[in-house]
Amino acid sequence: MAKLRSRYIQKVIQLFDNELVMINRVSKIEKMKMRKQIVNVVQPALKLTTMKPEVFILVVEKKLSAILRQFIDSYGFCKRLTDVVRQLYQKAEASLTPSRLPDDQ
Secondary structure, three states: OOOOOHHHHHHHHHHHHHHHHHOOOOOHHHHHHHHHHHHHHHHHHHHOOOOOHHHHHHHHHHHOHHHHHHOOOHHHHHHHHHHHHHHHHHHHHHHHOOOOOOOOO
């Protein structure tokens, strides 16, 4: 598996941020603590070269379960997160493989 670039990691963190904004029953300070916890889990997990999307989702669901439960649509969020992470890994894989030009012989 390919290692994700920092801009791809920021897209994943932005998904979490968008969900945090929609939570009404939590104070700003608690949201900041949640965001810090999210960043502390997401960044190291996505920077591993051996990480697969399925394993990443399991890690996130295990370590951030308390935060995911507070999201309005936690199941829908996990599905969107899975789709986005798969797409980002596919982009990273595509950028690693050199494109072959046809030989003009």
